[in-house]
Amino acid sequence: MSIKGKAYVMGAFEHPTREAPDKSTPQLHAECARGALADAGLSKDDIDGYFCAGDAPGFGALSMADYMGLRKLRHVDSTETGGSSYILHVGHAAEAIAAGKCSVALITLAGRPRTEKGGGGPRGGGFASAPEAGFELPYGGTTHNQYAMCATRHCHEFGTTSEQLAWIKVAASHHAQWNPHAFLKEVVTVEEVVNSPMIATPLHRLDCCVVTDGGGALIVTSPDVAKRLNRPRVKVIGAGEAPKGTYGGKVDLTFSGAAWSGPKAFAEAGVTPSDIKYASIYDSFTITVLMQLEDLGFCAKGEGGKFVADGNLISGVGKLPFNTDGGGLCNNHPTNRGGITKVIEAVRQLRGEAHPKVQVKNCDLAIAHGTGGSLGTRHGSATLIMERE
């Protein structure tokens, strides 16, 4: 069974806050849900499917559904693949809708890492019982240095340079200047990126995403519900997912799970990378974008550095406009998880509701792709292809 054409993204909402000391995390989830419902033109009791991931406090979907008063649920899914979860959830929602298990699915993400000072430090806590814990936690692995090891290897194998990586941040900053909610609105140069303080070689501070509070929500519906709503219809036409790990010591840092999730999504959608008008590409770090673009087939493996250079990702300038909201690198990376904002900006583009300065002309086909967890150890890749109807 294919999900092609079986579901539509009809509601999308990104919380405007970037620092929320005055709100609880559950409250942010509820505010996002309310925003997405209003965007779709639906009400709470229309929701019969609920999707959330590891950021949902307490007993996950059970606590949050009870808190929000979701009384009509007949389908819940709390699949946790880190920041890519919410992209994957759209695919899962489409599957559930296609199987008749629900017709209006709500997906929420929210959290407060900026207020709570939790910006990608050493992993502990819940990871202490993981099978790999004894063999990894003593080494001070963080999000930064694990992704950085991928960059070190990529530079070694393919000659990728810090200046090429910097172009990804430069492109994001060109877009962020038009987003009034963006955490960082200033346009930066390649020189500014490579001269910013070194965090974990070869990644500088400006190669890293922002740490922000906030969240987002999506409403995915059946075709019948979508046709009743007074909003542009964004059709889900392809989805792919794949976990990747360290495989018993056969570690290969040169590619991401996008190499597996991407082809599945493109095959289901019946399109190719060259057909894509707009790309939301997970940007926890510049290297994340570069590797995913290669793995998704936008350029050959090893050619990512050349592909992203010279403004090729800037809307109106280059061949592949990406992350026109400013992405995680400049706009928002709510609760250290950027998946939902990737779908939200793709929906804006497909509806023609992106900022006029970054809106892609005739944007009828978009991709949203995410990597959750750690690119340097184990991560979940999720690819979603959507079409304007």
Place this chain on the structure above:
Amino acid sequence: MSDQKTAPRKIFPPAVNTETEKFWKAAEEGKLLYGWCLACSEPHYYPRSFCPFCFSERVEWREASGAAKVYSFSIMYRSPTGPYTIAYVELAEGPRIMTNIVDCDFEKIAIDAPVRLVWKPSEGGAPVPFFTLV
């Protein structure tokens, strides 16, 4: 850059469970163990009670020579106790394993550089395998 010597970072005591107890007992004797599958002849790391390739339970844990080469690394500067270097090194026996490169000038670390095993105490737990430039 003299500040790039190993800093006194506290080493997290390794989590030990009934499956991995043997590994950490060997560590006390300075032996680094890896898994070897008697069914498919593949080495694996971290060692476990079965082979992650063919799923056979016919595995034995063998002692690694301690010789390895750098697969990738990153010098971490965002650290309150000073820089440290995380790495994957490829054991002479095959598996690539996560570790830190210690006791050397970090500027001299390079991919494919030969390294050898050294042990460091953890905070109240078993010693932890690290590597240093040869």
